Amino acid sequence: MTDNIIIAGFGGQGILFAGKILAYTALVKGKQLSWLPSYGPEMRGGTANCHVIISDEPVASPIITEPNILISMNKPSLEKFENTVVSGGTIIYDKSLIDREVERDDVKVAAVEATGIATAEAKANMANMIMLGALIKATNVFTLDEIRAGVEKAVPPTKKDLVDYNMKLIERGYNL
Amino acid sequence: MAIVFEKPHALTDTPFHYCPGCTHGICHRLVAEVLDELGVEGNAIGVAPVGCAVMAYNYFNCDMQEAAHGRAPAVATGIKRVHPDKVVFTYQGDGDLAAIGTAETVHSAARGENITVIFINNTIYGMTGGQMAPTSLPGQVTQTSPYGRDIKTQGNPIRVSEMLATLDGPSYIARVSLDTVPNIKKAKAAIKKAFQNQIEGKGFSLVEVLSTCPTNWGMSPVEAIKRLQDDMIPYYPLGVYKDIDEK
């Protein structure tokens, strides 16, 4: 079993951090994994994406060309990656920021008011956690309990109070 | 029989290859005498340049490294960071220190790297046969400024001591000359202070030593000394440009 997950959006949306949580969760679970960020002068405002592969076998290419899961947090990324998702895969997108629907009819789609809810209930840049919650609901990559272990690892030891904060928003996304 | 004069221990028995009348020999001796007097020869690591002093590693009795052209301060930095308790010095000419190695010179000075730099300024590239140096004087005839250095097209000389003295990093910057016995004595005192500063952990010290190159200047040794006095010293005034002890 292998999950090829692309998370994409603007720099500053916590794309890489969301990927890190998945990577750490896989690590705790004893899975094979790779986490590959886009890099360059795009820390804020530009496009950012992150390839996370979670597998029972050693990961061959860490570069995903055909994801089975796409988490899209802005319109350019949906337009870039929509057609790369394998048939039967899952697309989760932030409805607050993307004013169009997924055109594919051979994939499972979850449209989430991530930024809207995050802005109202926490901060706009926590939309990534809402998206992770939606991911857990829409797929069987991880359970909520499993991802908590990942959050605990991904959050720096000096900011342990952020674990519950992040989990609250992940659960919010899960329960939508 | 009482010994009244001998070669410093910090010099090897290898005969110098320098031209007659060249002041490199005097400067080597001054450095060696200072190493002897401070008792640090066994503790010293020198870095030789590219230029006429390229084979200084054969002349100094301490451990030596030969650096690429201009890179001696970087090499010395590497050595000093490995052995902060050793006495590390470079011995460089004007092309090496003030042209190709300007960045290494300025930044090791700015870092206050705790090393000693002996800088031979003879206003010419000696080893390659007499080309224009960054310190060649306006109007100076060299192989690559055959009509005299034209500052409009070939730029102005760099006064290294003045330039480095503007930095916060150096602890001691002085310009000395090897033209007379009294000046040679002053040069030795400056070199000694530059090493003493390092031993005391005060940071970067540089002594600019005005020197002669009779061969490439096309002069006799006596004429060369006269040029140093008449042309160089007015352009490159002697003195201490920075001394953190004199604050």
Added chain:
Amino acid sequence: MSEKVLMKGNEAIGEAAIRSGCRHFFGYPITPQTELSAYMAKKMPKIGGVFLQAESEVAAINMVYGAAGAGARVMTSSSSPGISLKAEGISYIAGADLPCVIVDIVRGGPGLGGIQPAQSDYFQATKGGGHGDYHLIVFAPNSVQEIVSLTADAFNKADEYRVPVMILGDGTLGQMMEPVDFDSVPEAINTDKDWATVGTGLKREHNIINSLYLSPEELEKTIIERQNRYNIIMENEQRYEAHDIEDADIIVTAYGTTSRVVESAVKTVRAEGLKVGVIRPITLWPFPTKIFKEAAKTAKAFLSVEMSMGQMVEDVKLAVEGQAPVHFFGRTGGVIPTPQEVADEIRKIAGGLK
């Protein structure tokens, strides 16, 4: 076994270097290797080590020269344009027989090029880069875990043979995170560096670190002595990973990140029934010629896949010695070949064989 941690390739190099006794690092910022410098800047002061950001790559490599000549285990890192600047110093280091480790996280070139992963500096790494008859041992890891073991090996081999060793990665390897543990890090070997400049203590003749020999006969002697060492390295240090080569019709070869892409492609075409094997060079110099010679006895074709316009393929051809056709497929400029493209290329070659 200790718990695995997630680390970026660049950081894993730093941690492995520290565990291998490296206490001196001289760097200069350049994408995509900067995390290594940042890691060293953070760690070195806490363990009594030295991190120094030099004024240029030129200065950094010459600081490495000085520190290596002074007997330290020392590292610098850069990416392609920066390695071009270091080439001068690397040549001097090779000429003075100094051990050190140079990391090159390759990006697209020539010129300023780009910042995305590339393998277009294979020639620079394996055929020189600087002037003179010299070689670096060049390690090409393909995972974060292998980065760890090869970094430790790099210091050991550098000391053992008194040669500079390069770790050749690319932006993908440097930036990606994978689980890693440090259990298998080889122990640091202890060599007596009696040639180093540490001060004579007035107890011995002075040591001289130098690459200048004005007498041609003398210079030739040093080069031949070094070549004899290179010959031993070529004999003893060829490393590779290979699978399914015994009955393979086609052998695909790739190193570093590209070898991971190739594994994905080979899995696909093997499932289709094609007899395809893989040779992954781990040392690029010395190139693992022996396994290629051996495989060429039975394989009908070779395919070298690279992120370049065809560099390693020349070494494959030299090793295969005309016993089988050697094909090439590459993307460059920061474009990473896809498994689909590579699989198509393999199918094309297989079609030609029938």
